Amino acid sequence: MLTNKEKVWAVLQAPPGLTLIDRTVGNVIAIDGFIGNVLAGGFIDRDGFGEWATKTHSDPNTWVYPSQIKNGKAVPPAWATHVVWYNQ
DSSP, rough: OOHHHHHHHHHHHSOOOOEETTTTTTTEEEHHHHHHHHHHTSOOOOEEEEEOOOOEEEOOOOOOOHHOOOOOOOOOTTTOOOOEEEOO
16 A cells, blocks of 8 residues: 555656556556466456556556457557556
């Protein structure tokens, strides 16, 4: 859980348009781990979807599905270091 000081710092550092992640709803996963699990079959579209994210913020306007990763249609933006995964 982030401290108040960490939350303020995260807001100041986030790219415009991102929102603070509600960690009670989604799971934050490093991009490399997420992509590796997708390619290994650990995540499929029926499991849920993700949003591109930093460690503290996500872009609620982007939904990422495992099939998009597999077929190359979803490429992480330069600022993204993580994915917030939402199970269905």
